[in-house]
Amino acid sequence: MENPIPKIMKTPIIAMYHDDEHKNLTVEVELPDVENENITLMMHENSFYLKAFSNNVEYLGSFFMDGPVDPEKAIATNNKGMLTIKVPYKEGFLCARNIPIE
Numbered sequence: 001m002e003n004p005i006p007k008i009m010k011t012p013i014i015a016m017y018h019d020d021e022h023k024n025l026t027v028e029v030e031l032p033d034v035e036n037e038n039i040t041l042m043m044h045e046n047s048f049y050l051k052a053f054s055n056n057v058e059y060l061g062s063f064f065m066d067g068p069v070d071p072e073k074a075i076a077t078n079n080k081g082m083l084t085i086k087v088p089y090k091e092g093f094l095c096a097r098n099i100p101i102e
Contacts, residue, residue: 007053007056007057007058008056008057008058009057009058009059009060010057010058010059010060011059011060011061012029012030012031012050012052012059012061013029013030014027014028014029014030014063015027015028016028016065016066018066018089022089023088023089024086024087024088024089025065025066025067025069025086025087025088025089026084026085026086027048027063027065027084027085027086027087028082028083028084028085029050029059029082029083029084029085030081030082030083031052031054031059031078031081031082031083032054032057032081033054033055033057033081034052034053034054034059034078034081034083035054035078036078038052038053038054039051039052039078039083040052041076041083041085043069043071043074043085043087044071045068045069045070045071045090046064046065046067046068046069047062047063047064047065048062048063048065048085049061049062050062050063050083052083067089067090068089068090068091069087069088069089069090070087070088070089070090071087073087073088074086074087075087
């Protein structure tokens, strides 16, 4: 039987950060109540596409990353609704500049 409650479309909450050596990017995506088989993740050098759903919510979005990564080496795990993606930068994180806050 089809679910009588319509799904709500949301953009997931995302956190992105690099490691201390500026060699790897970690992306954390909040996907409450979403099972592995209900997640579609496609990654390019500078962006990724995500579509996921639970019983009542559909998460959807395309997101830019802060530098070119190697999608062939990406690893994704889903732990109780927290999707964690780890991927190495192609050439390290070289183009960033620290900006002092006044």
